Amino acid sequence: MFTIVAQEWQHDFETAKKVASEENKPIILVFQGSDWCAPCVLLDKEVFQTETFSLYAKDHFVMIEADFPKKPENALSEALKKHNYELLNTYNTRGIFPFVVVLDSEGKVLGETGYFNATPSEYILHLESFKG
Structure with missing residues (x-):
């Protein structure tokens, strides 16, 4: 049986920065x-x-996700909600969804993007272009 090894999504920004640095x-x-x-x-x-x-x-x-669900059955914990709003207030002040921010390991913005019609490979190249 073949198993896909997917990327792990972080939900804590400090953990994401630590992993990115390491x-x-x-x-x-x-x-x-x-x-x-x-x-x-x-x-x-x-x-x-x-x-x-x-x-x-x-x-x-x-990868780190800041989700803002509206349906009660998808409600986040209060701690995660607070964490996501802190990220929103820092990196997405215009409240755009979806919004993708490429950051270095210290949290400095390298680039910003969103949804556009692209293959996964094209989207990867787009994200990589922000690394410099």
């Missing part, structure tokens, strides 16, 4: 509304959940 990888911070934002769902399905992206991200990025 592994010399950029951080990909994804702001999404998983149960109300159609472009967010498309980006997740067409890019982030694909085998191509997952396998690449595992070795090249530290």
